[in-house]
Amino acid sequence: MATTRSAAQGILADDHTETREQIVEMLKKAYWMEIETVMSYITNSINPDGVRAQEIIESLQQDIQEELGHAQQFAERIKELYGVVPGSMEFTAEQSYLQPPEHQTDIVHVIKGVIEAETGAIEHYNAVIEFTEGTDPVTNDMVIAILRDEEGHRRLFEGYLREYEAEGKA
Ligand SMILES: [Fe+2]
Numbered sequence: 001m002a003t004t005r006s007a008a009q010g011i012l013a014d015d016h017t018e019t020r021e022q023i024v025e026m027l028k029k030a031y032w033m034e035i036e037t038v039m040s041y042i043t044n045s046i047n048p049d050g051v052r053a054q055e056i057i058e059s060l061q062q063d064i065q066e067e068l069g070h071a072q073q074f075a076e077r078i079k080e081l082y083g084v085v086p087g088s089m090e091f092t093a094e095q096s097y098l099q100p101p102e103h104q105t106d107i108v109h110v111i112k113g114v115i116e117a118e119t120g121a122i123e124h125y126n127a128v129i130e131f132t133e134g135t136d137p138v139t140n141d142m143v144i145a146i147l148r149d150e151e152g153h154r155r156l157f158e159g160y161l162r163e164y165e166a167e168g169k170a
Contacts, residue, residue, distance in 0.1 A: 011081065011136040019135055024083035026128045027074050027139070032091055033124060034071035037117055038064055040098035044113070049104040056107055056160065060114070063153060070146050077139055108170045111161050118154035122147065 007013050011020055045060035075085045097116045101109035125147040132140040164170040 011139070016135070020081050021083075023128075023132060023136055023139055024078055024081050026124075026131065027078045027081070027083070028086055030121075030124060030128065030143075031071055031074040031078065031085070033094075033117075033121055034067050034074060035091065036093060036095050037067045037121070038071065040095050040113070040117065041067060043100060044098060044110045047100050047104050048107055048110060050107070053105070053107050056110055059156065059160075066149055066153075070149070073142060073146065077142060081136075081139075108161070108164050111157050111164065111170075114157045115154055115161065118150050118157065121150045122154065125150065 010016070011023070041060045041064045045057050045064065048057055078085050095113070095117055098110075098113040125143050128143045129140055129147065132143070161170060
Protein backbone atom coordinates (compact mmCIF):
# COMPACT_ATOMS: atom_id res chain seq x y z
CA MET A 1 0.00 0.00 0.00
CA ALA A 2 1.33 3.39 -0.96
CA THR A 3 1.86 5.93 1.77
CA THR A 4 -0.31 8.99 1.56
CA ARG A 5 1.45 12.22 0.83
CA SER A 6 0.81 15.23 3.02
CA ALA A 7 -0.68 18.36 1.63
CA ALA A 8 1.90 20.52 -0.10
CA GLN A 9 -0.15 23.69 -0.06
CA GLY A 10 -2.46 25.43 2.32
CA ILE A 11 -2.86 25.31 6.05
CA LEU A 12 -2.52 21.49 6.20
CA ALA A 13 0.99 21.61 4.67
CA ASP A 14 3.92 20.56 6.88
CA ASP A 15 5.49 23.97 6.29
CA HIS A 16 2.57 25.59 8.05
CA THR A 17 2.59 23.50 11.22
CA GLU A 18 3.39 26.45 13.48
CA THR A 19 0.67 28.67 12.04
CA ARG A 20 -1.78 25.78 12.18
CA GLU A 21 -1.06 25.18 15.86
CA GLN A 22 -1.60 28.86 16.62
CA ILE A 23 -4.94 28.73 14.84
CA VAL A 24 -5.92 25.60 16.80
CA GLU A 25 -5.20 27.47 20.07
CA MET A 26 -7.40 30.36 18.95
CA LEU A 27 -10.13 27.90 17.99
CA LYS A 28 -9.94 26.23 21.42
CA LYS A 29 -10.48 29.60 23.09
CA ALA A 30 -13.44 30.23 20.78
CA TYR A 31 -14.82 26.77 21.57
CA TRP A 32 -14.73 27.43 25.33
CA MET A 33 -16.31 30.87 24.88
CA GLU A 34 -19.21 29.24 23.06
CA ILE A 35 -19.57 26.46 25.65
CA GLU A 36 -19.61 28.96 28.51
CA THR A 37 -22.12 31.09 26.61
CA VAL A 38 -24.39 28.05 26.27
CA MET A 39 -24.19 27.53 30.06
CA SER A 40 -24.84 31.20 30.80
CA TYR A 41 -27.74 31.44 28.35
CA ILE A 42 -29.42 28.35 29.78
CA THR A 43 -29.15 29.92 33.25
CA ASN A 44 -30.39 33.31 32.13
CA SER A 45 -33.21 31.92 30.01
CA ILE A 46 -34.69 30.20 33.06
CA ASN A 47 -33.95 32.36 36.13
CA PRO A 48 -35.58 35.69 35.18
CA ASP A 49 -38.98 36.52 36.71
CA GLY A 50 -41.69 38.86 35.51
CA VAL A 51 -43.77 39.80 32.48
CA ARG A 52 -40.95 41.83 30.94
CA ALA A 53 -38.56 38.90 31.22
CA GLN A 54 -40.43 36.78 28.67
CA GLU A 55 -38.96 38.47 25.60
CA ILE A 56 -35.42 37.97 26.92
CA ILE A 57 -36.13 34.37 27.92
CA GLU A 58 -37.43 33.46 24.46
CA SER A 59 -34.57 35.24 22.73
CA LEU A 60 -31.93 33.46 24.83
CA GLN A 61 -33.63 30.09 24.36
CA GLN A 62 -33.15 30.45 20.59
CA ASP A 63 -29.58 31.65 20.98
CA ILE A 64 -28.61 28.56 23.03
CA GLN A 65 -29.03 26.34 19.97
CA GLU A 66 -27.12 28.76 17.76
CA GLU A 67 -24.21 29.04 20.21
CA LEU A 68 -24.12 25.26 20.59
CA GLY A 69 -23.89 25.01 16.80
CA HIS A 70 -20.95 27.44 16.88
CA ALA A 71 -19.19 25.32 19.53
CA GLN A 72 -19.61 22.24 17.30
CA GLN A 73 -18.23 24.10 14.28
CA PHE A 74 -15.17 25.25 16.23
CA ALA A 75 -14.61 21.70 17.51
CA GLU A 76 -14.86 20.25 13.99
CA ARG A 77 -12.36 22.75 12.68
CA ILE A 78 -9.92 21.97 15.52
CA LYS A 79 -9.95 18.33 14.42
CA GLU A 80 -9.60 19.19 10.73
CA LEU A 81 -6.46 21.16 11.60
CA TYR A 82 -4.99 18.06 13.33
CA GLY A 83 -5.79 19.37 16.81
CA VAL A 84 -7.62 17.60 19.61
CA VAL A 85 -10.84 19.02 21.01
CA PRO A 86 -10.09 19.66 24.71
CA GLY A 87 -11.80 17.77 27.52
CA SER A 88 -13.94 19.44 30.16
CA MET A 89 -11.13 19.47 32.75
CA GLU A 90 -9.40 22.13 30.65
CA PHE A 91 -12.33 24.49 30.99
CA THR A 92 -11.94 27.75 32.92
CA ALA A 93 -14.95 30.00 33.45
CA GLU A 94 -14.63 33.72 32.62
CA GLN A 95 -18.16 35.13 32.35
CA SER A 96 -18.37 36.77 35.78
CA TYR A 97 -20.84 39.29 34.29
CA LEU A 98 -23.40 36.61 33.41
CA GLN A 99 -23.84 35.20 36.91
CA PRO A 100 -27.39 35.31 38.30
CA PRO A 101 -28.30 38.79 39.65
CA GLU A 102 -29.36 39.34 43.25
CA HIS A 103 -32.99 39.80 42.15
CA GLN A 104 -34.36 37.64 39.35
CA THR A 105 -36.45 40.56 38.08
CA ASP A 106 -33.21 42.43 37.28
CA ILE A 107 -33.45 42.01 33.52
CA VAL A 108 -31.05 44.86 32.77
CA HIS A 109 -28.28 42.86 34.46
CA VAL A 110 -28.95 39.98 32.06
CA ILE A 111 -29.14 42.23 28.99
CA LYS A 112 -25.84 43.93 29.87
CA GLY A 113 -24.23 40.54 30.53
CA VAL A 114 -25.30 39.23 27.13
CA ILE A 115 -23.91 42.34 25.42
CA GLU A 116 -20.62 41.82 27.28
CA ALA A 117 -20.42 38.15 26.22
CA GLU A 118 -21.17 38.98 22.59
CA THR A 119 -18.63 41.79 22.62
CA GLY A 120 -15.94 39.41 23.90
CA ALA A 121 -16.79 36.90 21.17
CA ILE A 122 -16.77 39.63 18.50
CA GLU A 123 -13.31 40.79 19.60
CA HIS A 124 -11.83 37.30 19.60
CA TYR A 125 -13.43 36.31 16.28
CA ASN A 126 -12.12 39.46 14.62
CA ALA A 127 -8.66 38.46 15.82
CA VAL A 128 -9.11 34.95 14.36
CA ILE A 129 -10.31 36.42 11.06
CA GLU A 130 -7.31 38.74 10.90
CA PHE A 131 -4.88 35.92 11.74
CA THR A 132 -6.31 33.46 9.20
CA GLU A 133 -6.54 36.02 6.39
CA GLY A 134 -4.45 34.63 3.57
CA THR A 135 -3.30 31.56 5.53
CA ASP A 136 -6.43 29.54 6.25
CA PRO A 137 -9.40 30.57 4.05
CA VAL A 138 -11.68 27.83 5.40
CA THR A 139 -11.37 28.91 9.04
CA ASN A 140 -11.53 32.52 7.89
CA ASP A 141 -14.80 31.94 6.06
CA MET A 142 -16.34 29.93 8.91
CA VAL A 143 -15.51 32.54 11.55
CA ILE A 144 -16.83 35.39 9.37
CA ALA A 145 -20.21 33.63 9.27
CA ILE A 146 -20.16 33.07 13.04
CA LEU A 147 -19.14 36.69 13.63
CA ARG A 148 -22.24 37.80 11.80
CA ASP A 149 -24.43 35.81 14.20
CA GLU A 150 -22.70 37.39 17.21
CA GLU A 151 -23.04 40.89 15.79
CA GLY A 152 -26.72 40.20 15.21
CA HIS A 153 -27.18 39.04 18.82
CA ARG A 154 -25.39 42.07 20.18
CA ARG A 155 -27.48 44.42 18.07
CA LEU A 156 -30.68 42.76 19.26
CA PHE A 157 -29.72 43.09 22.92
CA GLU A 158 -28.53 46.68 22.43
CA GLY A 159 -32.07 47.33 21.23
CA TYR A 160 -33.50 45.78 24.40
CA LEU A 161 -31.17 47.91 26.49
CA ARG A 162 -32.23 51.08 24.66
CA GLU A 163 -35.83 50.32 25.47
CA TYR A 164 -35.05 49.98 29.18
CA GLU A 165 -32.89 53.10 29.12
CA ALA A 166 -35.70 55.05 27.46
CA GLU A 167 -37.92 54.03 30.37
CA GLY A 168 -35.26 55.14 32.84
CA LYS A 169 -34.77 51.64 34.22
CA ALA A 170 -31.19 51.03 33.17
FE1 LIG B 1 -21.59 32.02 19.25
